[in-house]
Amino acid sequence: xxxxxxxxxxxxxxxxxxxxxxxxxxxxxxxxxxxxxxxxxxxxxxxxxxxxxxxxxxxxxxxxxxxxxxxxxxxxxxxxxxxxxxxxxxxxxxxxxxxxxxxxxxxxxxxxxxxxxxxxxxxxxxxxxxxxxxxxxxxxxxxxxxxxxxxxxxxxxxxxxxxxxxxxxxxxxxxxxxxxxxxxxxxxxxxxxxxxxxxxxxxxxxxxxxxxxxxxxxxxxxxxxxxxxxxxxxxxxxxxxxxxxxxxxxxxxxxxxxxxxxxxxxxxxxxxxxxxxxxxxxxxxxxxxxxxxxxxxxxxxxxxxx
Numbered sequence: 001x002x003x004x005x006x007x008x009x010x011x012x013x014x015x016x017x018x019x020x021x022x023x024x025x026x027x028x029x030x031x032x033x034x035x036x037x038x039x040x041x042x043x044x045x046x047x048x049x050x051x052x053x054x055x056x057x058x059x060x061x062x063x064x065x066x067x068x069x070x071x072x073x074x075x076x077x078x079x080x081x082x083x084x085x086x087x088x089x090x091x092x093x094x095x096x097x098x099x100x101x102x103x104x105x106x107x108x109x110x111x112x113x114x115x116x117x118x119x120x121x122x123x124x125x126x127x128x129x130x131x132x133x134x135x136x137x138x139x140x141x142x143x144x145x146x147x148x149x150x151x152x153x154x155x156x157x158x159x160x161x162x163x164x165x166x167x168x169x170x171x172x173x174x175x176x177x178x179x180x181x182x183x184x185x186x187x188x189x190x191x192x193x194x195x196x197x198x199x200x201x202x203x204x205x206x207x208x209x210x211x212x213x214x215x216x217x218x219x220x221x222x223x224x225x226x227x228x229x230x231x232x233x234x235x236x237x238x239x240x241x242x243x244x245x246x247x248x249x250x251x252x253x254x255x256x257x258x259x260x261x262x263x264x265x266x267x268x269x270x271x272x273x274x275x276x277x278x279x280x281x282x283x284x285x286x287x288x289x290x291x292x293x294x295x296x297x298x299x300x301x302x303x304x305x306x
Contacts, residue, residue, distance in 0.1 A: 010059045011099065013045045018055055020096045026104065029053070029090075041206055042281060043222065049104065053089060057102040064100040066222025069144065071103065073224060077198075080138045083131045084108060084217045110209025110216040115239050115290045120213030125235075125244035127215035128203070129251035132232045138198035146201040148269075149227015152186050152261050155268045159183055162271040169275060174292055179271060182299045186264020190257045196226035203234045205287060233262030234269070237294045238287055245298075267295045 015034050023030040032050040039046055043063040047055045058064050071088055078085055090104035118124055163183070166174045200207075201223035209217040233254065236245045249259060270291035277284040 013057055013059065013098070015047065017096060017098060018047045018049075018057070021092060021098060021102070022049065022055070022104075024095055025092055026090050029104075039206065041220070042277070042284060044220075048107065052107045054105050054107050055092075055102065056105060057092075057098070058100045061100065063222065067101045067103055069224060070221050073140075074221060076140050077135075077138065077221070077224075080140070081131065081134050081218075083127070083134075083215060085221065086217075086219050108209055108217040108219065110211045113205050113208055113210045113239060115205060115287060116241075118213060118239070118241070118244070121241050121244035122247045123214055124210065125240050125248035126251050128208075128235050128240075129248050131215065131218055132200075132203075133252060135200055135232065136197040136229060140198070143196075143198060144225040145196075146199045146225030146227040146231060147223035148201045148231045148265065149196060149199055149225055151191055151228070152189070152230075152264055152268075155265070156183075156187065158272055159268040162268075162275060165275045166271065169278075172274065172278070172289070174271075174274070175296060178296050178300055179267065179292065182267055182295060183264055183271075185299070186261055186267075189260040189264070192228040192230065192258065192261070194229075197229045198224070198226055199229070199231045200224055201227070201231050203232055203238075205235075205239050206283065208235075208239075228258075228261065230258045230262035230265055233259065234266045237263060237266045237298070238270075238291050242298075263295055263299060266291055270295075 015036060018034050029049060034055070035048045037046040037048055037054070043060065043066065044056050044058055049055050058067060070086065071091060074086055074088060078087065086108065087106040088103050089106055092102040092104065094100055113124065163176050163180055166172055167176045200218060200221060202220060207218060207220040208215060209219065236248050240248055270288040273284050274288040274292070277288070
């Protein structure tokens with residue numbers, strides 16, 4: 001769960017605001033109980049509405065574009081995927097002093113998986129591979145560019161700045177030289193030479209729901225679009241242990257260059273997230289530390305020469 005203010009420009013959101021927005025725009029749901037859902041999310045606040053709905057509201061202006069992206073693409077993608085994804089039930093408008101669009105979704109059951117505490121890691125890895133493969137096979141026209149879908153080199157300046165920032169936080173214990181070596185390897189890896197593929201582009205544990213250890217839903221498609229398939233390899237390092245990571249890779253048939261780019265992208269996100277969220281979002285910081293340890297453990301001693 002988040003603590004403090006994660007970002008500048010965050011709009012205050014509470015249960016009273018949600019109740020007023022619902023009453024003003026969806027009177028059929030007025031009076032239903034509203035309860036804040038603890039979440040490690042960084043862009044949206046979520047409130048359960050009644051027994052089977054959830055209200056999702058951007059915390060910052062940058063999240064407003066995600067709302068329209070989901071409204072446009074979720075209904076189309078749902079027909080193409082083997083895993084349930086959010087269903088928009090209501091399209092909320094700015095009101096009551098709240099400045100951005102927001103949405104009501106059908107409630108999806110399940111719990112967020114926790115790295116290091118998976119009850120069925122290999123089957124979960126195979127489930128995730130099936131979802132990623134299905135996304136890649138989508139052929140819907142007019143796709144936007146995914147938020148993280150471009151060349152790895154576009155992340156270079158921000159990644160190196162994060163490494164230097166972590167050098168100044170010795171209590172985190174990050175081997176910054178090793179992290180830089182793994183990042184350099186990702187930059188040397190051949191880029192994606194095929195057509196851009198459909199991506200979720202934000203496969204963090206907080207965007208997955210599991211039951212009995214198996215994947216039941218994938219949520220938060222605000223970063224969706226097309227791009228480098230390496231962008232959807234994040235669960236290999238942010239969630240799965242070594243045997244499940246290998247099952248995930250094998251099921252997807254990932255080549256060495258794509259695996260290296262995926263590992264570098266996942267590391268980059270963690271390196272940037274750790275100094276940014278370490279004081280405001282314990283869940284994000286915890287997962288970032290897990291990713292850094294996992295990537296360095298896997299990569300050290302196996303740096304490829306491209």
